[in-house]
Amino acid sequence: MLQSIDATSPLVVPGAIKGVAKEMSPRDGNIEIPSDNIVSEYLLVCEARSTTLMDGFWQFSLETAGGEPVFSAQDNEVGDLNRLTLLAAVRGLEAIEGASTVTLISNNRYLIRSLADSLPRWRENNFVWEHFGRRIDVQHADLWRRIDRALQIHRVEACLVSSRLVSPEPRAVESPANADGANLRVDSPHASAASGPRIKPPNDRLRQWLLGGGASSGSAPARRRIRTADLLDS
Numbered sequence: 001m002l003q004s005i006d007a008t009s010p011l012v013v014p015g016a017i018k019g020v021a022k023e024m025s026p027r028d029g030n031i032e033i034p035s036d037n038i039v040s041e042y043l044l045v046c047e048a049r050s051t052t053l054m055d056g057f058w059q060f061s062l063e064t065a066g067g068e069p070v071f072s073a074q075d076n077e078v079g080d081l082n083r084l085t086l087l088a089a090v091r092g093l094e095a096i097e098g099a100s101t102v103t104l105i106s107n108n109r110y111l112i113r114s115l116a117d118s119l120p121r122w123r124e125n126n127f128v129w130e131h132f133g134r135r136i137d138v139q140h141a142d143l144w145r146r147i148d149r150a151l152q153i154h155r156v157e158a159c160l161v162s163s164r165l166v167s168p169e170p171r172a173v174e175s176p177a178n179a180d181g182a183n184l185r186v187d188s189p190h191a192s193a194a195s196g197p198r199i200k201p202p203n204d205r206l207r208q209w210l211l212g213g214g215a216s217s218g219s220a221p222a223r224r225r226i227r228t229a230d231l232l233d234s
Contacts, residue, residue, distance in 0.1 A: 041065040044092045045209050046106045048084035051076075058084040060092035061205035069205060071095055082110045086143040093150035101155045105206065112160040115147075123148055 050056035059074035085108040
């Protein structure tokens with residue numbers, strides 16, 4: 001599911017260099033996008049994992065459209081899974097210099113659906129809503145305001161990616177026993193994992209993320225940890 005998310009409708013992106021870049025439509029053959037208005041194209045992979053109900057870590061990886069890594073960061077923070085994923089999106093979008101076209105990928109439905117369906121309504125209501133006669137901020141309003149500011153700069157398309165195991169679990173096969181009750185092996189011994197060919201991991205973060213099952217399994221890859229303070233000081 002790929003959704004185009006912009007701060008205005010029809011799709012218009014405020015140009016950071018010269019004028020305004022407009023979305024080209026096949027029916028508007030006379031509309032041309034000045035090439036110097038689009039600084040670059042990026043792929044932003046956002047993910048989060050919870051260690052408890054209110055604690056975990058967020059992580060984002062920024063790549064060029066060609067798969068070249070640009071920047072990645074992660075940090076542990078307090079918050080539920082939705083807030084942690086929002087933090088990954090905020091940090092990733094704010095790490096991009098200049099107006100760019102970005103494809104944002106996440107397996108968090110709250111993030112993608114809110115970007116596509118709820119954010120325009122929240123923006124019109126200044127990120128508040130009425131609750132029993134009181135006007136209160138929408139959930140995670142501080143982060144949504146920052147995302148909305150980023151959408152004033154970048155043209156963002158949001159893509160929801162999900163995966164689940166569909167193969168049946170292997171069943172255990174019992175080995176026959178001899179007269180003494182000892183188990184006998186009827187197949188040839190398997191070669192050790194070390195002797196077999198080693199699978200080279202993909203270079204770009206997106207393929208690592210997808211082939212590794214997304215944010216639902218495994219631990220974060222080992223790398224130099226970038227704290228929130230590092231991002232704020234940059």
